[in-house]
Amino acid sequence: MIELYQLRWSHYVEKVRWALDYKGLPWRAIDIVAYRKEEMRRFDCAQTVPLIHDSATGVAISDSSPIIRYLDETYPERPLFPSDPSERDRVWQWMLRLDSTLGLYARRLGYTQLIMECPQVLSRLFMPEVCGGLFTRRGWRNLAAPVLGMMLTRRFRFDRNRQDGVYEQLESLLLPIAERLSKSAWLVGERCSAADITLASLLRPLRIVPHFSHHPRLQALFAWQARLFRVHGREPALLYEAWIDAQRRQSGRMRGRVSWLAASAPASALSDEPLREAVNDLHPVSALTLFKALPGYVRLRWFSGVHTVAYAPAVHGDVA
Numbered sequence: 001m002i003e004l005y006q007l008r009w010s011h012y013v014e015k016v017r018w019a020l021d022y023k024g025l026p027w028r029a030i031d032i033v034a035y036r037k038e039e040m041r042r043f044d045c046a047q048t049v050p051l052i053h054d055s056a057t058g059v060a061i062s063d064s065s066p067i068i069r070y071l072d073e074t075y076p077e078r079p080l081f082p083s084d085p086s087e088r089d090r091v092w093q094w095m096l097r098l099d100s101t102l103g104l105y106a107r108r109l110g111y112t113q114l115i116m117e118c119p120q121v122l123s124r125l126f127m128p129e130v131c132g133g134l135f136t137r138r139g140w141r142n143l144a145a146p147v148l149g150m151m152l153t154r155r156f157r158f159d160r161n162r163q164d165g166v167y168e169q170l171e172s173l174l175l176p177i178a179e180r181l182s183k184s185a186w187l188v189g190e191r192c193s194a195a196d197i198t199l200a201s202l203l204r205p206l207r208i209v210p211h212f213s214h215h216p217r218l219q220a221l222f223a224w225q226a227r228l229f230r231v232h233g234r235e236p237a238l239l240y241e242a243w244i245d246a247q248r249r250q251s252g253r254m255r256g257r258v259s260w261l262a263a264s265a266p267a268s269a270l271s272d273e274p275l276r277e278a279v280n281d282l283h284p285v286s287a288l289t290l291f292k293a294l295p296g297y298v299r300l301r302w303f304s305g306v307h308t309v310a311y312a313p314a315v316h317g318d319v320a
């Protein structure tokens with residue numbers, strides 16, 4: 001039995017759940033409390049989720065791509081890596097690069113979107129059981145929202161989205177990928193691999209970011225993702241997607257027009273050299289730094305420069 005320590009809605013976690021299901025391995029999820037992480041302290045590896053503990057081998061390992069490589073090497077049935085060494089290496093490089101770019105940017109923009117439009121859902125994600133669910137109740141969740149919003153702003157630096165050119169970086173990453181997948185069904189080789197699972201999972205938060213979900217040149221990419229979700233039996237919409245969609249339907253509006261986009265993306269901080277491991281961007285949060293996040297949170301919430309547009313559902317159907 002494999003134990004998967006998780007935050008349910010994390011796109012890195014979904015990537016590993018998908019790999020476990022694909023390989024048909026028995027597993028069970030352990031939901032952690034994000035700001036305490038007591039459940040996984042006993043393991044001597046990076047304290048991020050996903051983290052797995054394999055009771056058959058005693059191995060505990062975190063970081064989604066090394067986890068999937070471990071699973072594939074330990075349980076070779078239904079492989080997620082090609083047998084050809086050079087294709088294998090290409091799959092591995094795609095995974096590390098997507099983890100270090102798409103995964104980080106999509107996380108920043110997904111949370112940014114929730115903070116701009118419905119920060120009251122944050123307590124339902126992060127504090128569903130604290131004080132018997134008190135902070136998920138109407139009224140209380142509005143109180144918890146700014147505190148959680150500031151914590152997240154500090155942790156992931158949403159206040160720097162514009163300086164860091166996050167929208168532009170993502171666009172310049174995704175357009176060539178969309179182009180590539182319009183000619184070939186898979187990122188590498190002739191069959192689905194861990195690289196495709198990585199791409200489809202890490203794209204998930206962008207389904208609530210209208211700049212991407214409604215981008216005319218990315219529709220085929222989202223349709224590719226939707227088809228993969230359907231064929232592999234993945235959840236079509238995670239909880240936060242349904243919540244923000246309900247809010248948009250009700251108000252008839254969404255925050256969709258980014259007012260500042262630069263003509264070209266700023267240079268990426270990642271070199272073109274092959275990567276040895278995924279890069280992360282978690283910043284420490286303390287009581288003092290939390291307080292310092294207030295102006296950034298207020299700016300993000302009300303003066304982000306991402307303007308309101310009329311609500312239109314994203315299409316994302318299958319292409320034949």
Ligand SMILES: N[C@@H](CCC(=O)N[C@@H](CS)C(=O)NCC(=O)O)C(=O)O
Pocket residue numbers: 007010011012034047048049050062063064065099107155278279280282
């Ligand atoms: N590169 C890592 C990224 C994992 C990561 O950053 N996970 C986040 C959840 S999306 C986490 O553990 N956050 C806990 C925290 O911020 O303390 C992977 O691929 O697993």
